[in-house]
Amino acid sequence: MNLKLVFLLFIISCGYTFAQDGGKFKVVLDAGHGGKDFGALYHGYVEKNIALNVALKVGKLLEQDNGIQVIYTRKTDVFIELSERPDIANRANADLFISIHCNGEPKKAAFGTETFIMGSTKNASNLEVAKKENSVIKLEKEKTKYDGFDPNKPESLVSTVPDAILNNSIDIASKLQDGFTSTLKRKNRGVKYAPFWILNKATMPGVVIELGFVSYEQEGAFLNSEDGQDDMAKAIAKAIQSYKKEYFTGGGSGEYKEPVAATAATRPVAETKPADKEKIVAKPDNRPVAAETAKGVVFKVQISASGKSLETVPENFKGLTNISKDASGAVIKYYYGSTGSYDEAKQLLVTAKEKGYTSAFVVAFKEGKKITVQEALGKK
Numbered sequence: 001m002n003l004k005l006v007f008l009l010f011i012i013s014c015g016y017t018f019a020q021d022g023g024k025f026k027v028v029l030d031a032g033h034g035g036k037d038f039g040a041l042y043h044g045y046v047e048k049n050i051a052l053n054v055a056l057k058v059g060k061l062l063e064q065d066n067g068i069q070v071i072y073t074r075k076t077d078v079f080i081e082l083s084e085r086p087d088i089a090n091r092a093n094a095d096l097f098i099s100i101h102c103n104g105e106p107k108k109a110a111f112g113t114e115t116f117i118m119g120s121t122k123n124a125s126n127l128e129v130a131k132k133e134n135s136v137i138k139l140e141k142e143k144t145k146y147d148g149f150d151p152n153k154p155e156s157l158v159s160t161v162p163d164a165i166l167n168n169s170i171d172i173a174s175k176l177q178d179g180f181t182s183t184l185k186r187k188n189r190g191v192k193y194a195p196f197w198i199l200n201k202a203t204m205p206g207v208v209i210e211l212g213f214v215s216y217e218q219e220g221a222f223l224n225s226e227d228g229q230d231d232m233a234k235a236i237a238k239a240i241q242s243y244k245k246e247y248f249t250g251g252g253s254g255e256y257k258e259p260v261a262a263t264a265a266t267r268p269v270a271e272t273k274p275a276d277k278e279k280i281v282a283k284p285d286n287r288p289v290a291a292e293t294a295k296g297v298v299f300k301v302q303i304s305a306s307g308k309s310l311e312t313v314p315e316n317f318k319g320l321t322n323i324s325k326d327a328s329g330a331v332i333k334y335y336y337g338s339t340g341s342y343d344e345a346k347q348l349l350v351t352a353k354e355k356g357y358t359s360a361f362v363v364a365f366k367e368g369k370k371i372t373v374q375e376a377l378g379k380k
């Protein structure tokens with residue numbers, strides 16, 4: 001394999017680059033709903049108002065940093081079509097898309113904060129959230145923009161978000177949930193995957209934050225209060241700044257940094273079908289090792305992270321063989337394959353994705369220590 005190909009694969013795998021123009025970190029704050037679309041409404045607490053207040057407060061905090069440009073999808077109580085929200089971010093060539101919402105459910109029993117990233121799920125309550133947040137499409141006259149997408153069937157939306165963007169989305173989501181729960185002591189419902197139309201359409205890392213449930217009286221009161229909104233806004237702004245510090249080098253360099261391992265406790269757990277009865281495929285490992293990579297470097301495909309310790313047998317991993325695990329952190333990470341060749345690692349990644357591990361990604365180790373893929377390829 002020639003070096004040009006290695007480099008090309010590297011570009012494909014680490015496709016996410018920051019916007020190069022202006023040198024400022026651009027964040028889009030998207031206050032959910034607005035105008036005739038109220039969002040969740042319980043006990044007199046209105047989602048569209050809370051979302052707007054919090055978005056404006058976050059913006060005010062971030063605007064104090066002259067390295068940040070804040071772009072709002074709305075600053076007043078107006079109706080915006082769903083398709084316009086990611087379009088605003090895409091047109092601005094933004095670095096981060098943050099959509100702010102509140103939850104609500106008729107039993108009025110659920111509470112806590114959760115942050116969503118784009119992905120498929122079989123979890124009914126996650127799908128229900130996506131359905132609610134996508135449902136604004138039903139209020140719009142022009143539905144052709146949605147390519148036949150039925151907001152009542154969010155599960156039909158297949159993620160087209162590249163890995164590099166998804167990894168960064170997981171990281172900002174983890175930072176947000178960390179702030180809500182460790183600092184503010186809100187109940188942590190976690191980082192979750194769900195098929196959100198806006199997140200699929202945005203071309204940069206993005207999340208949908210559900211601040212909490214306005215249907216839960218106590219939480220609704222907190223979110224509706226000035227203090228509550230200030231607290232949530234501070235936590236969001238802090239997470240965004242920490243994300244910017246970590247990934248954005250500024251000055252228009254547009255340098256990409258591979259995400260570090262997401263905060264273990266909030267990393268979403270990939271859904272694995274237990275005891276998948278499909279045939280075990282031939283082992284793609286143990287093929288000759290290409291010579292381009294630095295000595296002692298091993299690539300693996302991270303397929304999931306879970307609090308649950310699973311036996312590394314094919315039955316537990318959709319028929320995949322050569323599974324290893326790392327239980328040194330707060331969650332156990334599961335890897336597929338092991339190869340010295342980045343080219344082969346990419347093939348392993350394709351196999352993992354075909355098996356249903358849609359958010360799998362390549363990781364690199366040197367002498368057992370995790371390094372970035374760039375370092376492994378000698379680009380740093």
Ligand SMILES: [Zn+2]
Pocket residue numbers: 032033039040047100101102132133
């Ligand atoms: Zn909403």
